Amino acid sequence: MQRLLIKSPVAVAAFWIAVYLAIALLPLFVLLLYPPALTGRGFWTEFSVALGFVGLAMLALQFAITARINRIEASYGVDIILQFHRYISLVAFALILIHPLILFINQPETLKLLNIFEAPWRAKFAVIGTLALIILVVTSIWRQRLNIPYELWRTSHGILAVVAVTLGLAHGLGVSYYLGLFWKHLLWSAIALSALWLLIYVRLVKPWIMTKRPYFVEEVIPQRGNVWTLAIRPKGHKGFRFQPGQFAWITLDISPFRMREHPFSMSSSGDHPERLEFTIKALGDFTQTIKDIKLGTKAYLDGPYGVFTSDRYWDAAGFVLIAGGIGITPMMSMLVTAIERRDDRPYLLIYANKSWEDMTFREELDGLIDSIDLMIIYVLRQPSEDWTGETGYVDKALLQKYIPIHRGSRQYFVCAAPVMMEQVEEALHDLEVPITNIQMEHFNLV
Ligand SMILES: Cc1cc2nc3c(=O)[nH]c(=O)nc-3n(C[C@H](O)[C@H](O)[C@H](O)COP(=O)(O)OP(=O)(O)OC[C@H]3O[C@@H](n4cnc5c(N)ncnc54)[C@H](O)[C@@H]3O)c2cc1C
Structure with a gap:
């Protein structure tokens, strides 16, 4: 099995899908294994709660999908992972919306929980978390139509995701009907802590590692077609080898903690980590600054990524x-x-x-x-x-x-x-x- 997993790309891809399904459905399995004492809440209530749990687990998993984990990226490529991220978030979104809708239809008295001024905290968490999720989905689907600049969208996307997942979990803990048992506390704490760790890893650990491996701009070469080649050399380390056709995320002249990086394919030989070249077309805010970059400017790279090779x-x-x-x-x-x-x-x-x-x-x-x-x-x-x-x-x-x-x-x-x-x-x-x-x-x- 181990050999198969390592050698066959299809087996590796299937393995990650199985991991995903196992984690997304884990709350349901635990629910079935350790059901709360029967109180006769009825099928639709139980069903709606199950949808809410699976939707929340899927949302938490989005942190792992977008954390640029090399092993996962190497199996699918960034395009497919981001497509999956988009489609699966719509599925999670639908599950989370259907969860209260079923309750409202089945028990109309629960509609009063929408009044966040008078509702208990557990309902307030749910309403605000769902609102955050709605804003997140709308601004992602219609970002360009709404004229939201990419950087602003990216920052708000991260914040809204944390708010939605945290409040979703707070809502579940507040209801406590299903999370009262030790096992369920343990499971959800593990899911929440893993999501938190991924966040810390992406926002703090990875940028910190990048600061230890700086690069500097060695040359800026004008090319045909409003394009510039940026040649970058590692400073105090060996750089990285890459497979030709792959790309890296570049941060130029600012700290990697600011998370203002851009993806560019390497245009130079994969066998020369001592000098990496990126050839960049001046199209927007960042790319138009490339021609004016001063030699010696500090750069940070996160890569290589991609399966286009x-x-x-x-x-x-x-x-x-x-x-x-x-x-x-x-x-x-x-x-x-x-x-x-x-x-x-x-x-x-x-x-x-x-x-x-x-x-x-x-x-x-x-x-x-x-x-x-x-x-x-x-x-x-x-x-x-x-x-x-x-x-x-x-x-x-x-x-x-x-x-x-x-x-x-x-x-x-x-x-x-x-x-x-x-x-x-x-x-x-x-x-x-x-x-x-x-x-x-x-x-x-x-
Ligand atoms: C895998 C990959 C490889 C690429 N390789 C090259 C290359 O070799 N040469 C090249 O010229 N371009 C390449 N690009 C495109 C390049 O990343 C964008 O043109 C650049 O990030 C635009 O930034 P801007 O601020 O100049 O443009 P803006 O006008 O601000 O943005 C234009 C569009 O670019 C995208 N974009 C902007 N900022 C980012 C960001 N930080 N991260 C991701 N997307 C962003 C958004 O869709 C935005 O709407 C590549 C993109 C990808 C995904």
Whole structure:
């Protein structure tokens, strides 16, 4: 079992799902094993309470899901974990809302508990905790529509989550009907303490570890397309090795305790931890400051993360890399690492951009062709009149022209703007590329 868990990614992924289910359903099992003395509360009341308990356990588990635990991230990748986080929080949210709704329908007299001025504390906790949860869900789903800046959203998201879980637990303890027994106290105390520890770990321990492993900015290199490469060197330690295509969270010029970090893929070779390069497009508040960063500026890195890497497919016959705009960064890392490792497998790079002038890494890529079995197809959306290459969008017709006939023999990596990623994914499905051969990296996590 141990060998299987370590060696097979599917087994590791299944293991974590089993752990999740076991913890989420644990309150129910304990409830069944040690039921309170029968008082004839009726099925619907018991059912509603069970939903509340499972919903609360799922909320507490969200702290573990988002704590960037390397072992879990290495099994699924950040995209899937965050998708899971989003969907499972909606399930927990629904369970927590259904819990009082059933009570209100079944015992209408409980409606008066909504009056938080007169209701007992246990009901006050429930109402305020649920309100916090509603605000948390609404601001997460409609953050962009509500124009909430990312940093403000992230801070408030953390605070609302702590408030919702703490008050939920306080509500359960206050009702005490089910939590009166020692075992149940023990279980919920363990769940609450684990969530608290994760919070302390993410907010205090991890940043503290990062302060012990600082980096400094060695070079800022202008690139085509309003893009800058930030070269960073570890100070007093060896840095970290990474698999080409992975990313790290960067904090620049401020303390890591401030939690204002941004994710960027490494664009340099995975085998050179002594100098890490990040190639960054100036798009918003933070990324627009990169060009003005002074040499010697302190940096902190949390990484590496991600499963978008050719290293996971050592048995692939070759690779098809499909990049749009700044989505070229993980591909660049895979290519330069492949050259250093004398990888003789075929690489096809399909790289779309607005114009030839904006084509980040254009010269560098052309310089790689002689060192590796690499074919590059540039695709321009706004070509000049003398452009003789591909134009328009990366669609089924274009892909069909270049991807190998034996589609399942290679691994396909796609990283681009969301619209292009959707179109390419659909086209690859139409072209019967097996779904297990398509790897996607989304740069827009939230
Ligand atoms: C796995 C991954 C790898 C990435 N690699 C690269 C890369 O190699 N090169 C590159 O140029 N960009 C990359 N990005 C995108 C980059 O992280 C965002 O463009 C950047 O964080 C935007 O910050 P801003 O303050 O300049 O933009 P803003 O205008 O403030 O934000 C634009 C959008 O970026 C996202 N964003 C903002 N701040 C953060 C944050 N702290 N954490 C996460 N998302 C945030 C939000 O969706 C926000 O709406 C990557 C993103 C991910 C998830």
